[in-house]
Amino acid sequence: xxxxxxxxxxxxxxxxxxxxxxxxxxxxxxxxxxxxxxxxxxxxxxxxxxxxxxxxxxxxxxxxxxxxxxxxxxxxxxxxxxxxxxxxxxxxxxxxx
Numbered sequence: 001x002x003x004x005x006x007x008x009x010x011x012x013x014x015x016x017x018x019x020x021x022x023x024x025x026x027x028x029x030x031x032x033x034x035x036x037x038x039x040x041x042x043x044x045x046x047x048x049x050x051x052x053x054x055x056x057x058x059x060x061x062x063x064x065x066x067x068x069x070x071x072x073x074x075x076x077x078x079x080x081x082x083x084x085x086x087x088x089x090x091x092x093x094x095x096x097x
Contacts (some may be wrong), residue, residue: 029037038046066073 035041035046063073
């Protein structure tokens, strides 16, 4: 192929990719714009999901800290609520009626 054909191919490819990027930036809303357009119900649900993610981040931090100290971590130690000696339902977390 000649140099002209390569230049034409490079120009067309760059135009297609650049045009796609420009169209995407013009049409896709930012996270803030998207959040502002949500209904109040969906905003509450989104806030709930964000709080859950923040909670899971603290759980990851607790696990990382325990891993650095070479400790064993049980599931009931990760919850935010205090539990008794054997968990809320008795030994092994089972409920006894």
